[in-house]
Structures are given as structure tokens and as C-alpha cells.
Amino acid sequence: METFNRLKVGFDRDMGLLTWSMFTRRIVMGFLQVVRAIYFALLGYSAVKIGLLLSIATLLSAVHHITFGYLCDRYGR
Numbered sequence: 001m002e003t004f005n006r007l008k009v010g011f012d013r014d015m016g017l018l019t020w021s022m023f024t025r026r027i028v029m030g031f032l033q034v035v036r037a038i039y040f041a042l043l044g045y046s047a048v049k050i051g052l053l054l055s056i057a058t059l060l061s062a063v064h065h066i067t068f069g070y071l072c073d074r075y076g077r
Contacts, residue, residue: 033054040050 037050037054040053041047045053
């Protein structure tokens with residue numbers, strides 16, 4: 001129990017809010033991926049095209065986060 005109390009010291013209210021907001025955002029974005037796939041299927045796209053579209057979107061998002069994370073660290077916000 002003492003170990004837990006030592007860990008809890010560094011976890012303030014702002015960190016809790018940030019963690020909760022990131023968790024909520026990721027749940028919503030995951031839900032939208034599913035909805036987007038269903039929407040593309042209703043438009044008549046094949047499973048391969050849907051997979052490619054969603055994979056490309058995910059890859060571009062990763063590149064975007066890495067690029068702008070680097071730029072923010074280098075030049076500031």
C-alpha cells in the first residue's frame with residue numbers, strides 16, 4: 001500500500017483530466033473507424049478498398065503526429 005501512495009503523489013488533478021480526455025478521444029476515434037468502414041461498405045466499396053483507405057488514413061495520421069511532434073519540440077508551441 002505504501003508503494004501505491006508514493007506513486008499517487010505525482011498524479012495530480014490535471015494529469016487525471018488529461019488521461020481521461022485522451023482515453024475518451026481514443027474511444028470515439030476507434031468508434032469512428034468502425035462507422036467509417038460500414039459507411040464505405042454501404043457506398044459499395046470492396047473490403048480490400050476499405051482496408052486500404054483506412055490503412056492509408058492511419059498511416060498518414062502517424063506520419064502527421066510524428067512530424068508535427070518533432071516540429072513542436074524543435075520550434076515550440
